[in-house]
Amino acid sequence: MVVQLAWASLRRHATRTLLAILGVAVAAAMLLDMVMMSTGLRESFRELLMSRGFQLRIAPRGTLPFDTDATITGVSGIVATLRMNPDIVTISPVLGSTIHVPIGDRTFTSATLGADPAIQGDYELLSGRDPIARDEIAVNDDFIRATGVRIGDSMRVATGYDPQLRTYSDSRTMVITGRVRFLYGAANQLATAMNLPTVQEMARLPDNASLFMIKVRDDVDVEEARAWIEAEVPRVSALSIATALEQVDQRLSYFRQLAFILGTVSLFVGFLLVTTLITVSVNERVGEITVMRALGVSKLHIVQQIVLEGVVITLSGAIAGLGLGLVTARYLNSILASFPGLPVAIDFFLFQPKAAWMSLGLLSLSGIAAGIYPAFRAASLPIATTLREEAIA
Amino acid sequence: MTLVEARDLARDYRFGADDVHALRGVTFDIEEGDYVAIVGPSGCGKSTLLNLLGAIDRPTRGSVTIRGQAVGEMRDREATLFRLRNIGFVFQRFYLMPTLTARENVELPMAEAGLKSAERAARARELLAYVGLSHRERHRPTELSGGEQQRVAIARSLANRPAILLADEPTGELDAKTGAEIIELFGQLNRDGTTIIVVTHDEELAGAARRKIHMRDGRIVDE
Numbered sequence: 001m002v003v004q005l006a007w008a009s010l011r012r013h014a015t016r017t018l019l020a021i022l023g024v025a026v027a028a029a030m031l032l033d034m035v036m037m038s039t040g041l042r043e044s045f046r047e048l049l050m051s052r053g054f055q056l057r058i059a060p061r062g063t064l065p066f067d068t069d070a071t072i073t074g075v076s077g078i079v080a081t082l083r084m085n086p087d088i089v090t091i092s093p094v095l096g097s098t099i100h101v102p103i104g105d106r107t108f109t110s111a112t113l114g115a116d117p118a119i120q121g122d123y124e125l126l127s128g129r130d131p132i133a134r135d136e137i138a139v140n141d142d143f144i145r146a147t148g149v150r151i152g153d154s155m156r157v158a159t160g161y162d163p164q165l166r167t168y169s170d171s172r173t174m175v176i177t178g179r180v181r182f183l184y185g186a187a188n189q190l191a192t193a194m195n196l197p198t199v200q201e202m203a204r205l206p207d208n209a210s211l212f213m214i215k216v217r218d219d220v221d222v223e224e225a226r227a228w229i230e231a232e233v234p235r236v237s238a239l240s241i242a243t244a245l246e247q248v249d250q251r252l253s254y255f256r257q258l259a260f261i262l263g264t265v266s267l268f269v270g271f272l273l274v275t276t277l278i279t280v281s282v283n284e285r286v287g288e289i290t291v292m293r294a295l296g297v298s299k300l301h302i303v304q305q306i307v308l309e310g311v312v313i314t315l316s317g318a319i320a321g322l323g324l325g326l327v328t329a330r331y332l333n334s335i336l337a338s339f340p341g342l343p344v345a346i347d348f349f350l351f352q353p354k355a356a357w358m359s360l361g362l363l364s365l366s367g368i369a370a371g372i373y374p375a376f377r378a379a380s381l382p383i384a385t386t387l388r389e390e391a392i393a
Numbered sequence: 394m395t396l397v398e399a400r401d402l403a404r405d406y407r408f409g410a411d412d413v414h415a416l417r418g419v420t421f422d423i424e425e426g427d428y429v430a431i432v433g434p435s436g437c438g439k440s441t442l443l444n445l446l447g448a449i450d451r452p453t454r455g456s457v458t459i460r461g462q463a464v465g466e467m468r469d470r471e472a473t474l475f476r477l478r479n480i481g482f483v484f485q486r487f488y489l490m491p492t493l494t495a496r497e498n499v500e501l502p503m504a505e506a507g508l509k510s511a512e513r514a515a516r517a518r519e520l521l522a523y524v525g526l527s528h529r530e531r532h533r534p535t536e537l538s539g540g541e542q543q544r545v546a547i548a549r550s551l552a553n554r555p556a557i558l559l560a561d562e563p564t565g566e567l568d569a570k571t572g573a574e575i576i577e578l579f580g581q582l583n584r585d586g587t588t589i590i591v592v593t594h595d596e597e598l599a600g601a602a603r604r605k606i607h608m609r610d611g612r613i614v615d616e
Contacts, residue, residue: 001504008492291488294449295549296477297505299469384450387484388440 002301006308009281017313020277024317024363025324027270032325032359033332033349034263038256040350045248048345049241051183052121054092055222056214057239058229064239064247066096066184071208072236078212081232087225090215092119095196097203100158100168103147110143110190113182114199121183121213123193127151128178131194134201138178138193146190151176159202170202183345187338214238255348267362270314274370278310282374287390289378294387299379306375307368314367318360325359326351396556396588397423397446401455403611404441415441417611418455423557423590428583430602431592438611439592440561446590447480447559448472460556477506481550481587485562487542489534495521495545496530502552513552520548524578540571547578551587558582560591564598576601 010017058078060070072078075093082091095114100107113122117130123138128151131138137157139149149155153176160169174194182191200206216225222240229238239247249256282289289302329349336348404416416438423429431439444450445457448464449472457464459479467475476482489498496517503513521530524544534542543563550558560579564572576598583589583603593599607615 001501004497005490005492008490012492287488288490291482291484292490292501293473294447294476294482295502295505296473296475296480296553297501298473301505382450384441384444387449390486 002305002308006305006312009285009305010309010312013281016277020273020313021317021320023273024270024314025320027266027273028318028321028359028363029325029328030266030321031263031270031363032322032356033329034259034266035355035359036325036329036349036351038259038263039352039355041252041255041346041348042245042248043352044345044347044350046241046245048183048343049244052213054090054121054213054215055241056216056226056229057244058212058214058233058236059210059239061235061237063237064244065211071095071205071210072212073208075207075209078209078233078236082212082214082229085225085228085232087216087220087228088214089217090119090213092116092121092213093196093209094120094122094211094213095199095203095205095208096210097159097199097205099192099202100161101147101155102158103149103155108143108147108190110139110192112137112192112194112199114194114196116196117193120193123180123182126179126181128176131177131198134195134198135172135174136177136194136198137174138180139176140180140182140185140189140191142185142188143190143192144179149176151179157202160204169204172202184343185345186340186342187344189344212236267366270317270363271366271370274310274313274367275374277313278306278371279374281309282306282378286378286381286386290381290383290386290390293379293381293383299376302379303372303375306378307371310371310375311364311367314363314370315360318363321363322356322360394425395422396425396427396460397421397590398458399442399446399455400457402442402445402452402457403454404438404445404450405453414611416445416452419608419611419613420455421606421613421616423588425556426583426586426588428579428589428601428603429591429606430599430604431590431606431608432594432599433608433614435594437608439608441611442608443559443561443590443592446557447482448476477502478553479556481552481555481558483543483546483550483558483560483563485565487534487539487546487566489542489545489549491534494531494533495526495537495541495548498534498545499548499552502549506553516552517548520551521545523551524548538571539567540574543567543571543575544578547575547582551582555587557588557590560589560593562593562595563591564593564595573597 057065059065060072063070079091082088092115097112099110099112115122154173156171157174158168158171180193185191216222226238226240333347333349337344399419399421402416402419406413406415433439445452452465499517499520500513521527524547526541526544529537529541564575579589580601599605606613
């Protein structure tokens with residue numbers, strides 16, 4: 001009968017109930033998006049860093065990978081030192097540079113990465129083959145779209161532009177061997193890949209690297225390996241996934257704070273909405289509730305009925321909000337994908353079942369809390385006095 | 394056999410700075426199977442007395458005992474259970490649940506008492522037949538006339554086979570013809586063994602009772 005009465009009460013003012021559910025759905029969608037944003041960005045970054053299995057990155061001391069133009073000198077010496085550690089299984093030095101490609105009457109400027117294609121962890125080959133020879137290059141889709149080139153085409157590639165003399169330090173004809181997707185590439189960024197010695201030669205940095213990507217054995221403590229590298233090669237900073245995430249956390253703390261504040265506001269708005277609706281509904285039914293008490297219906301059953309009404313509204317709103325939140329997150333993600341300086345592969349709103357359950361759980365709790373006060377107040381009204389007042393009213 | 398014993402029953406209310414003495418020491422007994430009308434002018438304490446007998450209010454002084462149980466001393470939970478099992482209420486304004494059908498309204502106290510669905514449906518049908526509303530069991534209160542609503546309320550009051558039926562102005566909202574039908578129904582109920590205490594201004598309803606208690610200024614003045 002408790003369920004029947006709660007259901008009948010919700011149906012009695014169907015439009016009002018529906019509007020309340022929609023209100024809760026909006027609050028729930030917002031809450032879900034904020035929870036997804038606060039945890040998703042970090043998780044997405046972690047997944048990205050781990051995507052090719054490299055647990056460590058080595059950058060010039062005091063910098064983050066590709067944070068500055070600084071490079072590490074003496075690559076061969078560092079590689080030799082790192083090979084002394086049997087825990088290190090893969091060492092991939094990477095050099096970043098800028099290339100200029102004149103096509104027709106335009107010159108396109110693009111980022112380029114030099115790495116050993118056999119072990120690199122910066123891009124994936126979509127079609128064609130890796131650039132192996134010194135006159136070979138692979139390009140990304142943004143580059144293809146901007147320049148109109150195709151696999152198999154040849155093009156002039158220059159480096160070391162001197163703005164005063166308007167000359168290049170190196171220029172050569174290269175063949176496009178493949179189409180690649182850069183894992184850490186930003187939106188609309190023109191990017192290319194070559195063999196490491198080619199980039200070192202063209203950039204006139206014959207034994208330099210911007211960073212090293214390192215794989216250690218799975219049974220090894222990554223932090224121990226990190227400490228060993230920094231001790232053996234003091235002029236570099238070694239970053240594990242954990243330390244990189246700490247840096248990310250620091251840089252993205254504003255996002256998390258924003259997400260926390262907006263999420264809390266959403267939860268509170270949902271709570272107030274349900275409390276207001278239940279309070280109004282209870283005030284309208286004071287006479288009925290008091291009569292039920294007079295007939296012998298227990299306080300507990302009255303409270304259960306009213307709380308159930310709040311829970312039904314909240315849960316219905318939360319389920320609708322789940323769908324709405326996912327749609328909104330997808331839309332916002334597409335906007336934020338072009339956020340400057342962040343890899344396009346980063347998801348700001350990463351759906352995690354745990355986050356969805358957390359949102360649903362928080363909302364359900366708020367729904368129960370929203371119903372308790374008006375329910376308890378209604379169930380505790382003095383029966384005789386309330387009936388007299390109702391009769392007078 | 395004595396069903397109700399009221400002894401020196403008093404009830405004071407506080408309205409702002411004033412104390413209102415709604416009941417000033419009322420003593421009487423009611424026998425099982427009795428049909429009592431409590432009459433008197435407005436504000437004389439009739440409804441207050443009914444509330445005390447129905448365990449929905451507590452006396453300031455004195456005691457009420459129903460079937461040997463001290464009603465005035467019960468805690469809320471005890472009093473709720475006592476009302477459910479022993480008291481049937483009929484109100485002037487019917488107070489049916491608007492979202493429930495006639496049969497569901499009658500089933501409400503039985504559901505609270507824990508009767509199984511089939512059992513309470515059968516009893517509700519039986520009670521609706523008793524008050525002459527078999528054909529209206531699926532109607533909601535808004536689809537019923539005042540007299541029909543009061544009949545459903547009477548059926549509801551009998552749901553858990555109460556020891557006593559308390560009615561507060563049960564004909565107050567009805568026209569003369571419908572009121573007369575309700576008076577007839579009360580007479581029938583009493584003849585079938587239900588103990589009835591009714592508070593009323595209605596001379597005809599009071600006249601139908603076997604016994605009249607006259608009240609004035611919170612006291613019994615005549616019987």
